[in-house]
Amino acid sequence: MRVLGIDPGLTRCGYGLVEKTGRKPVALSAGVIKTSPDLEVPQRLAEMQAEIRDLLIEAQPTVVAIERVLFQVNVSTAMSVGRASGIVMAEAVNAQATVVEYSPNEVKQAVTGWGGASKEQMEQMVKAQLNIDVPLRPVDAADALGLALCHLAHAPTAAAIAKASERGKISS
Amino acid sequence: MRVLGIDPGLTRCGYGLVEKTGRKPVALSAGVIKTSPDLEVPQRLAEMQAEIRDLLIEAQPTVVAIERVLFQVNVSTAMSVGRASGIVMAEAVNAQATVVEYSPNEVKQAVTGWGGASKEQMEQMVKAQLNIDVPLRPVDAADALGLALCHLAHAPTAAAIAKASERGKISS
Numbered sequence: 001m002r003v004l005g006i007d008p009g010l011t012r013c014g015y016g017l018v019e020k021t022g023r024k025p026v027a028l029s030a031g032v033i034k035t036s037p038d039l040e041v042p043q044r045l046a047e048m049q050a051e052i053r054d055l056l057i058e059a060q061p062t063v064v065a066i067e068r069v070l071f072q073v074n075v076s077t078a079m080s081v082g083r084a085s086g087i088v089m090a091e092a093v094n095a096q097a098t099v100v101e102y103s104p105n106e107v108k109q110a111v112t113g114w115g116g117a118s119k120e121q122m123e124q125m126v127k128a129q130l131n132i133d134v135p136l137r138p139v140d141a142a143d144a145l146g147l148a149l150c151h152l153a154h155a156p157t158a159a160a161i162a163k164a165s166e167r168g169k170i171s172s
Numbered sequence: 173m174r175v176l177g178i179d180p181g182l183t184r185c186g187y188g189l190v191e192k193t194g195r196k197p198v199a200l201s202a203g204v205i206k207t208s209p210d211l212e213v214p215q216r217l218a219e220m221q222a223e224i225r226d227l228l229i230e231a232q233p234t235v236v237a238i239e240r241v242l243f244q245v246n247v248s249t250a251m252s253v254g255r256a257s258g259i260v261m262a263e264a265v266n267a268q269a270t271v272v273e274y275s276p277n278e279v280k281q282a283v284t285g286w287g288g289a290s291k292e293q294m295e296q297m298v299k300a301q302l303n304i305d306v307p308l309r310p311v312d313a314a315d316a317l318g319l320a321l322c323h324l325a326h327a328p329t330a331a332a333i334a335k336a337s338e339r340g341k342i343s344s
Contacts, residue, residue, distance in 0.1 A: 045258050046265035069251055078247040082254020086217050087262055089255065093218035 001155075002028075004061035004097070005147030006052075007140050008085040010035060010044055013052070014140025017059045018130065018148035025152055027130040029059070030141035041083070049087045056095035064092035065151040067143070068101040102150050107143070110150040122146055173327075174200075176233035176269070177319030178224075179312050180257040182207060182216055185224070186312025189231045190302065190320035197324055199302040201231070202313035213255070221259045228267035236264035237323040239315070240273040274322050279315075282322040294318055 001021075007014035016030040033051045035044035056064075066088055069081045092099045105115040112125045123142045127133065129149055136142035173193075179186035188202040205223045207216035228236075238260055241253045264271045277287040284297045295314045299305065301321055308314035 040271070042261035042265045042271035045262040049262040049266075069247075073247060075241075075245060075247060075250045078250035079241055079254040079257075082251040083258025083261065085251075086255025086258040089214035090217040090221040090259055093214045094221075099212070099214035 001063065001152070002059070002061045003063045003065055003148040003151045004056070004059050004092075005065045005144040005149075005151070006088050007067045007143045007147065008081055008088050009140075010041065010048065010080055010084050011037065012138070012140050013048060013084060013088075014138070014142075014144035015055060016141055016143075016145030016148050017061065018145060018152065020152050025130060025149060027132060027145055030136065030145050032138050032140045045083055045087060048084060049091060052088055052091045053095075056091055056097070061092075061095075061097050063151055063155075064088070064095075064097045064099050065147040066092075066099065066101050067107070067147055068103045070103060100151055100155075102147060102154070106154075107146045107150040110153040111146045173235065173324070174231070174233045175235045175237055175320040175323045176228070176231050176264075177237045177316040177321075177323070178260050179239045179315045179319065180253055180260050181312075182213065182220065182252055182256050183209065184310070184312050185220060185256060185260075186310070186314075186316035187227060188313055188315075188317030188320050189233065190317060190324065192324050197302060197321060199304060199317055202308065202317050204310050204312045217255055217259060220256060221263065224260055224263045225267075228263055228269070233264075233267075233269050235323055235327075236260070236267075236269045236271050237319040238264075238271065238273050239279070239319055240275045242275060272323055272327075274319060274326070278326075279318045279322040282325040283318045 002019045005016045013033040017028040018025045019028055033048060035047045066085055069078055089099050108117040108122060109115040112121050119139060123136055126142050126145050127136060174191045177188045185205040189200040190197045191200055205220060207219045238257055241250055261271050280289040280294060281287040284293050291311060295308055298314050298317045299308060
């Protein structure tokens with residue numbers, strides 16, 4: 001199972017691709033998509049859409065795990081993140097991926113065992129689980145890898161089904 | 173100048189296409205894009221995206237005028253409308269259209285002369301300006317035509333520039 005975590009945003013859209021075929025998950029790529037702040041919002045969204053589409057073609061994820069916006073944010077932030085996440089969702093469906101959403105607390109809980117973990121604790125645990133010994137910068141990339149790990153932790157059944165289906169394909 | 177008004181939403185996305193070449197604007201089409209409520213949000217967004225793309229290919233608008241979400245709405249509504257409007261914006265840019273946003277009050281002010289006009293007053297004025305003598309149903313279509321009329325009222329300069337540029341293209 002290959003999971004692409006995405007922390008959506010117009011200014012910074014973090015992504016992290018994790019594959020789990022054996023017992024340990026492996027990070028395949030991580031980074032941040034940025035759009036030119038000099039452009040108008042619609043142009044930036046179109047730019048982000050093109051980048052996300054390229055990323056999905058390259059990554060070929062089974063699942064796209066997107067950060068869910070919390071209700072504590074203000075309306076302006078919700079609108080802005082909504083615009084970016086709507087585009088990610090539609091493009092993920094177009095790329096035949098399953099879309100799931102997790103809140104920041106669910107990600108922290110799944111990755112560190114504690115919903116109130118700090119950014120530093122999250123980064124440490126993401127690095128430990130993925131056997132990465134360099135700093136994960138920018139932090140959006142670490143968050144996105146955390147989203148992918150969260151899905152792998154939450155979906156053992158889904159993973160088992162996907163694996164069984166892949167074995168089916170190979171043997172048929 | 174051909175303006176496509178869009179009142180974005182996942183459940184109901186109103187659209188109205190208005191052309192103004194001479195003195196009077198003419199309605200070319202209006203309607204509502206709906207997505208299946210039985211589907212998950214990402215699937216519905218992908219469905220809406222495909223419909224919007226088809227609509228833009230057919231309508232060939234110079235400008236897409238989108239309803240701006242007010243800050244009075246709650247975070248959940250802002251997220252939901254944000255998702256739909258983000259997709260509309262990106263697709264409009266992909267279709268080479270200029271994207272503009274107007275608040276409901278700006279539309280009411282431009283179409284009826286009063287920012288506090290009722291839905292009924294809006295519909296009456298949209299029908300009068302476009303010389304339509306049948307009821308505009310559903311109401312989302314009237315709202316979308318109102319957005320297009322609002323842009324035509326707000327942008328005499330933009331219209332003049334676009335017209336001059338079109339004349340330039342024809343004569344060259």
